[in-house]
Amino acid sequence: MKISLNWLKQYVNLDGVSTDELKRAITFLGFEVEGVASTGLPPLQNVVVGEILTRTKIPNLKKDISLCTVDVGAANGGVRSIVCGAPNCDAGNRVPVALPGAVLPSGFQIALRKTYGHESQGMMCAPDELGLSGDHAGLLLLPAATPIGQPINEAVPGGDTVFDLEITPNRPDALSHIGIARELAAWFRKEVSYPAIKFNGETHGVRPDILTDIKVEAPKDCPLYIGIAISGVKVGPSPAWMQERLKAIGLRPINNLVDVGNYVMLELGQPLHVFDSKKIGGRKIVIRHAHDGEKLVTLDAKERVLNSRMLVIADEVKPLVVAGIMGGADAGVDETTTDIVLEAAYFRPQCVRWTSKKLGLASDSSYRFERGVDPHSTLEAAQRAVDLLLETAGGTVVGPSFKVGGEVPWQREIVVTPAYINEKLGFEIPADEQRAALEALDLVITHEEPTEKRGPAWTVIIPSYRADLDRPIDLVEEVLRVYGTEKVPAAPAIGPALVDAEDAPAVVFNRKVTDYLVGQHFHECVNYTLRSAKELKTWVSDTAVQELGLLNPFVEEQSHLRPTLVLGLLESLKLNQSRGNHVARLCETGRVFMEINGTVHECAGVGFIIAENPKARAWLVREQPDFYAVKRHMEILAAEAGIDLAAQPLVPVTGAYWGWQEGHAVAAGEMKAGWTARFGLLNLAMVRAAGVEGKVWAGMFALLSGNLTADTTRRRYQNFSLQPAALRDLALVVDVARHAQEVRQQLLRVARAAAGTAFAVESIEVFDVYQGAGLPEGKKSVAYALSFRSAERTLTDDEVNAVFAKIQQEIVADGSVTVRA
């Protein structure tokens, strides 16, 4: 909201207050100053009025440059010689002259200097050089009667300063010049002078040809409606002073009727509307909800389709105005208007807000109504408008005038003790200063009563325009605002708190996996959560795409929740590749959203990619990454969530979705168990389509963070054997599709059963895999190294051989495994 300083000064004396001080005051009253713009002449030193006495063209120059003699007054050194290039530096003209020592608004310093071969003892100025608007066509010509030698700020009328303020939604009372004046008066401890109201409601005759009736059919959305008829107005331009103020804050003057409406709104905060009576069908105003599908072309020439939640001001047959928001194109005043009806009303804020949003139509008026105007000041605003209408457009107030509703009187008191305020603040503001602060805001303390523990209690009367003040805590802020929030003192260092809590398990998990991956040479990335439907279709089913969609995306590229971190990482990889950055390892943690049977689960996610870089050159060639490198990372990440991935069944990824390469990637876990993992090679075609070069391996782990618990297990030492191990190798022939891990589990079970309590099967590890000549078609041989150990003694060959023979005998029992000879 824009506030003009000149305008403000009508209501509060701000003499001697600099712009900076004002800005500071407004800021610390709680209104952010988003901009300060000054119009007119800024204060200038050493710039005076001079008269050009002579003008002599300097010969032999390409440009038209003159040497002038200029009288700047005896006090300023009399006649000076000044070089000037302006076309209008003619003898007899009175112009601004910047003397040596002057600093122009651009920062240019005036000094004696030689230019075009002559000494110039100053500079004659064009409007823009003095900080006035734009013109550089010639010197600023002053009226012939302007006294020579007069300081320029006295000769040229001062400008205005306009503050652009952000008013918080709790303070609709500050959406006017009076509102801001009240606040500044409190800050500077000045009085507010409200505009005097002359109109006392007196009407002259009854004119049913102007207005017959006002009927409020929707009292809930329009609790108060005032209509006043004025006959015989003369439409014309509003007076210069009014135009100047409207222009200062960026409003275009239209005519006296419209301008008065705007002026009073900006002065008092109450939006008004002026009807041309002859455009009111039946001369009857009806405040009602619109009919569904009812249409109205608003002032901005757009046809609006209304519905029954929207409030309109209508005549007998048609809507004229969308209540509180904008008038109809055909209902406004024009040059032919002679009789008018002035509307001052209070509309329910929620109704105006809903309608404004629904129609995508906002105005200065709707802005105020939806935040809430003060219904107890509506009549006063109407009266003020009548005064200004009569003053600027003439006419006579005629009957009947209407006031419908608004009968709820305002009464609000808050009881508060100064001790309570100090208690909340944590420092002492003396009671008399508190009282002064409240009273400066017109929060009147009517009486004081002692309380048992907290000293005297004040009963504070809240004015009707401060509906935001309702509880004692609200007055704490008021006192502190006027006292000065800057003065909140520093406090001693904070003592440690005895709050028995730990960081959330999900946070700890996140920290651990990030630390691990960064330690493994990954660059941690941060990508947007929202992604496009098109991209998601390469990754999840159509059902999932649908379930992950937002109701109201802002842009198409960010319309869906991400089901994986891999897509973002791929995009980061592509960006780096396209910028010529060699990068192989990227990781990210963050929320991912997993759709299972139409239900979405928000999961904590950790993902990484390892990219082959086909363009990288190195003097020493390293092994390329592979599936098993990814697998190890995944096992370690899963372990941080307490999951033993190696012990989990792995399902090969198949099919068109998932973005993974069939035969080179697997899935593990399920949402029912609280987690899922996918890892391996990314689908080469998808990667290529995404614009990424080379093979990319990836891992993605997602879990329900609610399942994570803090690991508080205290580990216990377990005895370990100092005896030598006995080793045996065993090659088993199984189907090619059979999982090595599954065979290992089977072997482990059999081996443990065979060894019984005699000694331990310490480990079984794969050390070789073979497929091809010497083996039947569709079979592979997996070789395991078995390690046996006793806690007490060195094992003998005989006892180990006996167990090993038993293992070989048992392992083939189910027929799925044979022992390779």
Place this chain on the structure above:
Amino acid sequence: MQETISAILAKAQPELAALKTRAEFEAAKARYVGPNGEFTALMKQMGTVPKEQRPAIGKLFNEAKAQLQAQLDATVERIAAAEIAAQLGPAVDPTLPSPDAGPGTMHPLTQVREEMCRILRKAGFTVADGPEVETEYYCFDALNTPADHPARAEQDTFYFPESAKFGNIARKVPGEKYLLRTHTSSVQIRTMLKGEPPIRIVSPGRVYRRDTTDATHSANFHQLECLYVDKGVTVRDLKALLDYIFASLLGKDTKTRFRPHYFGYTEPSFEVDLSAKHLPKVNKEWIEIGGCGMVDPSVFEAVGYDPEVWTGYAFGMGLERLAMLVYGIDDIRYFYQNDVRFLKQFA
């Protein structure tokens, strides 16, 4: 005898010198000093030597044996050295760069977040977590932001269709809409509903606004909020904590100030300005860094705390803004592009 000894020694010397492998050496050694070796055989003839010659011959044998052993030792040493040399290969050029991956890097947003959490941990705050998909109750209703409040408008908040089902995020109010949280204050509500005061939490996390992406705005960004609930918490305590945080993060010369402001869930409410004369780009004037205030009694009522008993403060700030300040970054989009030339700068 003496000639024979000399002949064996003369033969052994070139033969041993020519040996290349440990196996050849063992074979050669056996030929001379093994049970059937030449030298061993000769030693066995000692018995046939006349008694009076024995001391002289014995001395000869001992000398020869020592000589032969020395030759054998030298040979095995030479072979072992050759083996090690073969195992080592040529010397490395230590000045060549390692072709392996350089150090990983933690994202600057993570670093600032973790630093703030460490600073706050010292003041007794632990990290709390909550979902990014929220319901209207946790994000708005409980925070004194009623249904018709402008902050809830569709144009500012991402909502989900009414049919949306989230398995692990329960609705508080039947039929309420799911949305993407617009602030991390919803974590405060969840924490207060779950636990009992006193409470000291910091909740860093991702939040969403329906907004254009430009140099200072992003469709999702990160906030860090703190909540303290206890008896007798004051405005001054809030100021003290903020002073401590920013002095810890940005240096002792950092100052903070309050400006009155409005938030539905705090009363009184303030915006916090920073002044850090020692930081480039922000050394000229106060810059806004976050919002704060004393927890509004209506919020305590919503979570079932007695506002007559409990008091508290809350404050929040944007992590991106903080990171931009700490590192001097001038465009928020860099955080989300993940150009490694950017990421590596903060390692």
